[in-house]
Amino acid sequence: MNWVSIVAIIISSTLVYSTPLIFTALGGTFSERGGIVNVGLEGIMVMGAFSSVVFNLTFAGSLGKATPWIAALVGGVVGVIFSLLHAVATINFRADHIISGTVMNLMAPALGVFLVKAMYAKGQTDNIEQNFGYFSFPGLSKIPVLGPIFFKDTSLMAYVAILVAVFAWWLMFKTKFGLRLRSVGENPQAADTLGINVYGYRYAGVLISGFLGGIGGAVFAQSISGNFSVGTIVGQGFISMAAMIFGKWNPIGAMGAALFFGFAQSLSIIGGQLPGINKIPSVYLLIAPYILTILVLVFFLGKATAPKADGTNYIKSK
Amino acid sequence: MIKVNSTTRKILIPLFSILAGFLVGAIIMLFYSYNPLQAYGSMIQGSLGSSVSIGETLRQATPLIFTALGFSVANSAGFFNIGLSGQALAGWVASIWVALAFPNLPTFVLLPLAIIAGALAGAIMGAIPGFLRAFFGTSEVIVTIMLNYVALYLSTYLMQDVMPAHFRTSQDATKMISHHATLHVDWLSHMFGDSRVHFGLFLALIALVVVWVIMKKTTLGFEIRSVGLNPFASEYAGMSSKKTIIMSMVISGTLAGLGGVMEGLGTYQNFFIQTASMSIGFDGMAVSLLGGGSSLGILLSALLFSILQIGGLGMQTGAGVPFEIVSIVTASIIFFVGIDYVISKLFKNKDNANKELPKTPIAKEVVTEEKDAQEGGRL
Numbered sequence: 001m002n003w004v005s006i007v008a009i010i011i012s013s014t015l016v017y018s019t020p021l022i023f024t025a026l027g028g029t030f031s032e033r034g035g036i037v038n039v040g041l042e043g044i045m046v047m048g049a050f051s052s053v054v055f056n057l058t059f060a061g062s063l064g065k066a067t068p069w070i071a072a073l074v075g076g077v078v079g080v081i082f083s084l085l086h087a088v089a090t091i092n093f094r095a096d097h098i099i100s101g102t103v104m105n106l107m108a109p110a111l112g113v114f115l116v117k118a119m120y121a122k123g124q125t126d127n128i129e130q131n132f133g134y135f136s137f138p139g140l141s142k143i144p145v146l147g148p149i150f151f152k153d154t155s156l157m158a159y160v161a162i163l164v165a166v167f168a169w170w171l172m173f174k175t176k177f178g179l180r181l182r183s184v185g186e187n188p189q190a191a192d193t194l195g196i197n198v199y200g201y202r203y204a205g206v207l208i209s210g211f212l213g214g215i216g217g218a219v220f221a222q223s224i225s226g227n228f229s230v231g232t233i234v235g236q237g238f239i240s241m242a243a244m245i246f247g248k249w250n251p252i253g254a255m256g257a258a259l260f261f262g263f264a265q266s267l268s269i270i271g272g273q274l275p276g277i278n279k280i281p282s283v284y285l286l287i288a289p290y291i292l293t294i295l296v297l298v299f300f301l302g303k304a305t306a307p308k309a310d311g312t313n314y315i316k317s318k
Numbered sequence: 319m320i321k322v323n324s325t326t327r328k329i330l331i332p333l334f335s336i337l338a339g340f341l342v343g344a345i346i347m348l349f350y351s352y353n354p355l356q357a358y359g360s361m362i363q364g365s366l367g368s369s370v371s372i373g374e375t376l377r378q379a380t381p382l383i384f385t386a387l388g389f390s391v392a393n394s395a396g397f398f399n400i401g402l403s404g405q406a407l408a409g410w411v412a413s414i415w416v417a418l419a420f421p422n423l424p425t426f427v428l429l430p431l432a433i434i435a436g437a438l439a440g441a442i443m444g445a446i447p448g449f450l451r452a453f454f455g456t457s458e459v460i461v462t463i464m465l466n467y468v469a470l471y472l473s474t475y476l477m478q479d480v481m482p483a484h485f486r487t488s489q490d491a492t493k494m495i496s497h498h499a500t501l502h503v504d505w506l507s508h509m510f511g512d513s514r515v516h517f518g519l520f521l522a523l524i525a526l527v528v529v530w531v532i533m534k535k536t537t538l539g540f541e542i543r544s545v546g547l548n549p550f551a552s553e554y555a556g557m558s559s560k561k562t563i564i565m566s567m568v569i570s571g572t573l574a575g576l577g578g579v580m581e582g583l584g585t586y587q588n589f590f591i592q593t594a595s596m597s598i599g600f601d602g603m604a605v606s607l608l609g610g611g612s613s614l615g616i617l618l619s620a621l622l623f624s625i626l627q628i629g630g631l632g633m634q635t636g637a638g639v640p641f642e643i644v645s646i647v648t649a650s651i652i653f654f655v656g657i658d659y660v661i662s663k664l665f666k667n668k669d670n671a672n673k674e675l676p677k678t679p680i681a682k683e684v685v686t687e688e689k690d691a692q693e694g695g696r697l
Binding site: 037039085089093094095096098099100102103105106107109110111113114117118231234235238241242245281283286287290291293294297298306 | 346350398400450454456457459460461463464465467468471472474475479593594600603604607640642643644645646648649650652653655656657659660
């Protein structure tokens, strides 16, 4: 195996494994920048994965190649609906954010499997026939060395995710919407006195996280697992949350961290084919993202980096 | 709006949450044309209908009592220990390891040794987030979530690659432990129709009392509750909030580790590969939230959750309703407990109807503007 093909394998599998994490971690930044802690990302991904697989199985015949893309949007919409639960509970009903998020994580897999059993009379769905597959950029893939590494047989969705991350950064730091969203996460009191609708912006943050988290789950189901069962999403939501923290609540940072965690995950899966890596017990690669997150939290972040009002309920004075 | 006194309201809110949770389950079942009455009927039948099923229900409640107690101790100190499942897993692996390493020691040495090993493993897993929180201000929520996954992957690795090969029957499971290390006692099993109920049940009841005494009657318990209510005032009054935070997590981890020991030495008698975080972790958290953190509340809600889970299996065979409806009901109950602010609006205080309600101990969420301003932020 020459080194170009080794690097190409690593890059393309990193991209495939990172994509769901990028989307979900971006979702997390929106929710938490608005002041709502979202440990329910895992549950949102489950609902996104579930709904996209059901949509894909139902409409693959009539929609053909476009199916996974539309199914990803369907996953996003279902994610929005599911995250409404979190939004209502934390914003209007003053629930503890961690409790509400945990409820979503408990609810989603149960609901998903229950619905699968009710619809298909078995515990997991069939495998989908239309998945994201691999994509070669016309023209670009012909470039020597760089072409095969970055643009041939790679994940198109990963490039979409990177573009979304750049857009999310622009939205959060360069627009009026982003400024206001961040202000309700830092100091809802002050934002309220300036006439900013605190509840409205917090809803926006949570619902955006629902949309992106749902897409993340849908992408995972349609590019990696290929079906839906109770074991489809196990921990990706939490890794995404870790990526968001690692990236210091910044969309570009979250994307970078998600790429890194995707790299670690893909190493543990393709490591066996790679000289050198196959000597390391896979457990170290599996636990690396989690240990790294803890280390980063301890040594680099401390407590100051999270949005100041993150995790607190805002009670509007009468 | 119903006017009740505050004690009644404390009981009414969880009862209302339970009813509402069952109602959500019933609506979902109706929507998919299952019969909820038949389902809940077979759930009761499956969990309490025979001496075997009662034994299994008690067996299911045993580890839940431990993990719920673990959650409540940490929660009293203002800590959200989501790492119960990782701590329980550590306890499970450690107790089985010790039991397999010294199979021929007499029962009165080996059994306590294995239990203590499990408790210690849980304590260490709990101490890590406590230490990091106390000295670095690191969020225990994130650290415990991350440690759950570390524990999950490490447990498989320890079993497959670190334990001596003769401990295993296959790559997926260890051998059964010897009868010197088991919590299984014949007379108890026979009493409940040869079910898997084991001696751990009594240990769980003892733990309920011990934790109640520690929290209500000792200085340590007072300090833990005090730090949970206001770390700044406690520090000012001369308590070491760092020490207290770590101690509360050590106790919490110990109890969760014991929960894992119950599964290992009691229910399964071996260790086998886990593919997801142990359910007794999150269920224990739910039990504690529903029980309001009190010993009696935890006992009752642990029994309720066990009835749901054991009965859920009966429901699947008896009424053909997928088992997952149990988790949906459970999650809904916790959701309603979580939004107790809204539910408590239904029940006004009789004595002082106009005053804002005192919050239950779950309540670190309501940070009012005045508090934040005066204390200069949170710890």
